[in-house]
Amino acid sequence: MLLLLQVRRALWDQARQPTAPMRGSGSLAVLRSQPPMRWLGAAGFCLSAAQLSLLSFAVAFMVEERLLALVTAGVVVSVVHVAGVTGRIGWGVLADYLGRSLPVLLGLAFTITLVFLVLALLGALLPTWTVVMLLVLAGATSVGWNGVYLAEVARRCQPGEVGEATAAVLVLTYMGVLVGPALFSLIVWVTGSYAVGFLLPAATGGLAILSLQRYRGAGQAAEAPATLR
Incomplete structure (x- = not known):
C-alpha cells in the first residue's frame, strides 16, 4: 500500500511546506494542550474496550455458556453487527436533531x-431470547457510538486541527481496542465465566460516563475565560 501511494505523492505534496518544523509528539500534542480532548480520548478508550469485548467474546459466551449452536450464535452476532451499523446512523440523526452530540x-x-x-449478573439465568435482545441492544450502543463520538471531536477541537485531534x-481509542479483550480474557481465565467477563465492559461504560462528565466540565472551564474576554 505504501508503494502504491507513492504514485500520487507528488500531487498530494504540492502544498507542503518543507521548512515547517516537525513536532516530536506529532498529533498527540493536542492532548497536552487541550485538557477536554484528553477526557474525550479517555472516553474513547473506555467505549472501544466495551465494543471489542462484545465482538470478541459474544460467540464464545453463547456457545459455551448458553449452549447455542455455533451457526445460531453466528447469526446472532451478525444481527449485533447490523444493529451497530444501524445505530451509528440513528445516533447521528438523533445528535443532529438535538444539535448536540x-x-x-x-x-x-x-x-x-x-x-x-x-x-454479567443474569446472563446465565435469563431466557435465551432475552439474552439475544440484550446482545443486540449492546451492539446498537457499544458498536454504534463511533460516529457521534468523532463528530464531537471535530466540534470540540480548535479550527484547523480536526485531523490532528x-x-x-x-x-487512545485503539489502546482500548487492545486492552479490552486482553482484560476480558484474564477475567474469563480467573473466573471461568464469560458472563462474569461482561463486568469489564460494564465497568468501562461507567468510566466513560465519568470521563464524559469531566470532559464537559473541562470544556466549560476552558470556555469561561473566553466568554469573560
Whole structure:
C-alpha cells in the first residue's frame, strides 16, 4: 500500500511546506494542550474496550455458556453487527436533531453500562431470547457510538486541527481496542465465566460516563475565560 501511494505523492505534496518544523509528539500534542480532548480520548478508550469485548467474546459466551449452536450464535452476532451499523446512523440523526452530540454519548455510555451489567449478573439465568435482545441492544450502543463520538471531536477541537485531534483521540481509542479483550480474557481465565467477563465492559461504560462528565466540565472551564474576554 505504501508503494502504491507513492504514485500520487507528488500531487498530494504540492502544498507542503518543507521548512515547517516537525513536532516530536506529532498529533498527540493536542492532548497536552487541550485538557477536554484528553477526557474525550479517555472516553474513547473506555467505549472501544466495551465494543471489542462484545465482538470478541459474544460467540464464545453463547456457545459455551448458553449452549447455542455455533451457526445460531453466528447469526446472532451478525444481527449485533447490523444493529451497530444501524445505530451509528440513528445516533447521528438523533445528535443532529438535538444539535448536540454529548447528551447522546452520555446516553449511550449509560445504556452500555446497564446492559452489560445485566448480562454479567443474569446472563446465565435469563431466557435465551432475552439474552439475544440484550446482545443486540449492546451492539446498537457499544458498536454504534463511533460516529457521534468523532463528530464531537471535530466540534470540540480548535479550527484547523480536526485531523490532528482525530488522530490523537484515536490513539487512545485503539489502546482500548487492545486492552479490552486482553482484560476480558484474564477475567474469563480467573473466573471461568464469560458472563462474569461482561463486568469489564460494564465497568468501562461507567468510566466513560465519568470521563464524559469531566470532559464537559473541562470544556466549560476552558470556555469561561473566553466568554469573560
